Amino acid sequence: MNKNMNKLAKVMDKIAKHPKTDAAGLSELLLEAMPLITAEIKVIERGYSQADEIKEMRTFLAKEHRLIKYDMSRTTERKKRGGNRG
Structure with missing residues (x-):
């Protein structure tokens, strides 16, 4: 522990x-x-940042309760583009 x-x-x-x-x-x-x-x-x-459970929890908190700022779609788009390019 x-x-x-x-x-x-x-x-x-x-x-x-x-x-x-x-x-x-x-x-x-x-x-x-x-x-x-x-x-x-x-x-x-x-x-376990790649674990599906963590992603689901974060998106649930973001969508349902707005407890954290986390936009799944924007993060995914950034990964597809290959980083944080302008």
């Missing part, structure tokens, strides 16, 4: 040990966990 996963596991343990945490305490724990989760997703994405 890498460093981020260990940190995330510690945060999840805190949540598991205190199931009756009040809303403020729980949101504090989630705020602590979110950057770790995001960092882990980025690591996974870098490692």
